[in-house]
Amino acid sequence: MNNEKADVVIIGGGIFGCAIAYYYTRDNPGEKIIVLERNELCNAATSRAAALMTRIRSKKAFIPLSLETYNAVTAMEQQLGESMDVKxxxxxxxxxxxxxxxxxxxxxxxxxxxxxxxxxxxxxxxxxxxxxxxxxxxxxxxxxxGEAYCDPYLLGTFYARCAKMQGADIRQGVEVTSLLMEGNVAAGVHTKDGVIRANKVIVAAGAWAPLFAAQAGIGLPMAxxxxxxxxxxxxxxxxxxxxxxxxxxxxxxxxxxxxxxxxxxxxxxxxxxxxxxxxxxxxxxxxxxxxxxxxxxxxxxxxxxxxxxxxxxxxxxxxxxFSGYTPDNNLTMGAAHGIANLLLATGCVGAGIAVSGGVGHAFAEMAAGRPNPYDFSSFDINRFGEIDPFSQEWLDKCARARSAKKSG
Missing domain, CATH: 3.30.9.10 (D-Amino Acid Oxidase, subunit A, domain 2)
Structure with missing residues (x-):
């Protein structure tokens, strides 16, 4: 793997990365998508989630994303001929x-x-x-x-298994060391095994996402x-x-x-x-x-x-x-402003399992060059202005948002 080429490369094999791969391979057959996970799939935040698959929330922008997760569960159960045993x-x-x-x-x-x-x-x-x-x-x-909960690891691995059946190249034990930047263009990633060039780079690295965003000059507003x-x-x-x-x-x-x-x-x-x-x-x-x-x-x-x-x-x-929190308890995700070909699937604010289907669908569409079918305006990465995601002031601000949260 010295210098490969892909249509899309995803950093992170948690539930977001696996969900994006599922939708992308489903809707773009024959294109090459590579998911890179330095450990095992879904072994960090995903497997530790309480996994409430909440459909109805006070933040209405989350609801279509959660409803799509239920659609995905039904489709994947049929594809694999197995039950996910959603409760x-x-x-x-x-x-x-x-x-x-x-x-x-x-x-x-x-x-x-x-x-x-x-x-x-x-x-x-x-x-x-x-x-x-x-x-x-x-x-x-x-x-x-109508509300439910699930085994989060099982949901994540269903996404991954279906994605692989559809042609996704999912690699465990491969660490991404940095983004491959060419000016203001994300052109791929550097790994310990070589370079992978890609038309689109998606950061779905959970708690570590701000590190990759910073390499593109972006202060990612989550902690x-x-x-x-x-x-x-x-x-x-x-x-x-x-x-x-x-x-x-x-x-x-x-x-x-x-x-x-x-x-x-x-x-x-x-x-x-x-x-x-x-x-x-x-x-x-x-x-x-x-x-x-x-x-x-x-x-x-x-x-x-x-x-x-x-x-x-x-x-x-x-x-x-760890969950990626923000001061307003909204997701932080979408296209990176001022950087071409870089998408950031981050900031789950404790809702990552519930919204995974919609997030996967949205990023698959954006990666394919099509419009996002969901309203991400309240999730915009620039909504807080310029911030330092590594400062103690910012970390404390995001922590206080979780402490003040009353909804499920």
Whole structure:
């Protein structure tokens, strides 16, 4: 591989990179696309995600992207003749304060606008669906039966397997060292094994994306911010068919996990790291020496309003990873301004699994020279002006955005 040529080269074999390869090979048969992953596919942020496949959100620009993910799942299951075992259990939005009730009313109207089923249910009905949930303080509870969660690694590898069937060249253990820049044109990539020239270069490198963007003179407005969740011991009240539960007034969420409960919180002080300080092998990174217990202890009083048994429930697993956050909790992605042939599929703000189908479709179309079928105006890379993505001020700003987040 001394000096190869491709139509498209993708840096990163996480869920975005694999999804783009799936759509590109599906819609552009015979063209050459190469995905380069320095470790194993989907082994960093993707495999650590809580994987809520949220369809209805307050940020309406996300919704068409998420709906496309469901289309992709159906198509890939048919293509592979296998089930992804997506758990369509629905979601309950529990509003216990007036501000949350107003947010819920907006969300319910958005569901109606998009033709998604959504009803209000009683506190008793909610408790019956999720026996661990204390509903005494709930003012209104919205139920959307179409929402689901999945195994994120499985979704990522379905994209990759279908892409390979369609002709994608997916290479693991190949590290991209830098972009190949010719003036203001991205002309390919340098790897440890040689140069790959390409008509389009797509950066889908997750937490490390700002490093590649900087090589093209772009201050990419996102920061790696830790997401963390816990999985409890098994207990009868954690029914496997229970809905996802979103608790905006506790800044928490929960979903079933095989007879256990998986739950996450927004800690008071979210942890961010410079992309320059994150090792290539993410498993060697210490996200929390105490497995998040200090962070949990600072907000557990909010959680016990709805999950009083949390104190007596054993915690079996702790999972943490980086999501690319922004100050406005919007995705950061699209064409690089002022640089030809460079596309940036980045800044997932904790929604990467849900929006992966739409992101894959959008970037495949853009890479092929066709218009983006989705509205990315609120995701524009220049919306914050000039920023230094490696400064402590910027990292703190993005971390605070996650700490303030109330939605799922």
């Amino acid at each position: 369509t259990v629905g979601v309950m939005h529990v509003a216990a304060e007036e501000s949350s009730v107003k947010d819920l009313e907006v969300l319910m109207s958005i569901a109606t606008e998009f033709g998604e089923p959504a009803t209000y249910i009683t506190a008793g009905e909610a408790h019956n669906k999720a026996p661990w949930l204390k509903t005494d303080e709930a003012i209104r509870i919205g139920y959307m039966p 790696p911010v830790r997401s963390q969740y816990w999985i409890t011991e098994k207990a009868p009240e954690f029914r496997v068919d229970a809905p996802i539960v979103l608790l905006p007034d506790a800044q928490a969420y929960a979903r079933p996990e095989g007879g256990s409960l998986l739950f996450g919180i927004r800690e008071k002080n979210s942890f961010s790291a410079s992309p320059k300080e994150i090792p290539a092998e993410i498993n060697s990174f210490s996200f929390s020496p105490d497995k998040g217990m200090q962070d949990l202890s600072e907000v557990i009083d909010r959680l016990t309003r709805f999950f009083p048994a949390v104190y007596e429930t054993g915690l079996k697993y702790y999972v943490a990873g």
